Amino acid sequence: MAQAIQARNITYEYETAAGPVLAVKDVSFSVAPAEFLCVLGPSGCGKTTLLNMLAGFLTPTSGEIMMDGNPVAAQEHNRGVVFQDFAQLFPWRTARRNVEFGLEMRGVPEAERRETALRFLKLVKLDKFVDAYPHQLSGGMQQRVAIARALAYNPGALLMDEPFAALDAMTRDEMQKQLTEVWQETRKTIVYVTHNVAEAVYLADHILILAAHPGTVKARLKLDLRRPRDPLSGEFIEMQREVLRHLTH
Numbered sequence: 001m002a003q004a005i006q007a008r009n010i011t012y013e014y015e016t017a018a019g020p021v022l023a024v025k026d027v028s029f030s031v032a033p034a035e036f037l038c039v040l041g042p043s044g045c046g047k048t049t050l051l052n053m054l055a056g057f058l059t060p061t062s063g064e065i066m067m068d069g070n071p072v073a074a075q076e077h078n079r080g081v082v083f084q085d086f087a088q089l090f091p092w093r094t095a096r097r098n099v100e101f102g103l104e105m106r107g108v109p110e111a112e113r114r115e116t117a118l119r120f121l122k123l124v125k126l127d128k129f130v131d132a133y134p135h136q137l138s139g140g141m142q143q144r145v146a147i148a149r150a151l152a153y154n155p156g157a158l159l160m161d162e163p164f165a166a167l168d169a170m171t172r173d174e175m176q177k178q179l180t181e182v183w184q185e186t187r188k189t190i191v192y193v194t195h196n197v198a199e200a201v202y203l204a205d206h207i208l209i210l211a212a213h214p215g216t217v218k219a220r221l222k223l224d225l226r227r228p229r230d231p232l233s234g235e236f237i238e239m240q241r242e243v244l245r246h247l248t249h
Contacts, residue, residue, distance in 0.1 A: 002033035003156030010063030022214040034187040038204035046215025047193040080150030089134040096130040102153040120148035140171040157189040219246040
């Protein structure tokens with residue numbers, strides 16, 4: 001089932017040779033089950049740090065993060081993470097075997113692993129490439145394998161850190177469309193980090209805008225645009241303007 005996420009007054013401070021550096025300060029927000037939240041802000045505003053805390057990779061210096069009312073640490077198997085880096089796939093495993101990895105670590109029987117992997121590869125439109133290795137796949141296809149792998153062990157929340165940033169514009173547009181279709185099919189809770197305004201407006205139910213140095217919440221916007229969204233429509237362009245106003249003032 002999709003998870004609810006609650007971040008309460010979270011702060012994160014890095015220790016460096018020159019002294020502590022405050023990356024995120026007193027950030028609070030919530031994400032409803034099956035909601036698609038985009039976290040948007042300039043470089044250095046703490047977006048990735050925030051996502052790493054949601055994933056449990058970093059522990060907040062202060063504050064707390066709850067998922068379905070339980071601390072993040074108690075929910076370690078209920079989050080899927082997709083990064084920007086194509087190297088997140090195992091190069092010695094086929095697409096199917098990459099998707100099976102999390103299930104294998106859980107001790108799921110081989111036949112069930114295979115069936116689940118094939119189902120999710122079909123969901124991301126890669127059912128014809130199940131036996132291909134990562135080096136035989138394009139960047140966009142590799143990201144689709146990573147999404148399928150994250151979904152395969154049925155996490156309540158999917159955390160995504162600029163997964164399409166390294167792709168060319170046409171591939172990125174197609175991936176955004178496919179991700180929307182996957183989300184509508186699976187109804188997972190998604191927290192998606194981006195610095196791209198148009199991407200956030202295309203994908204999100206809500207946009208959380210962060211200010212930089214240190215990262216603080218500047219605004220939260222609700223998007224009532226109909227889906228599928230048309231990036232050339234007047235309402236889409238006006239929403240981009242609204243987001244930009246919050247980013248630049």
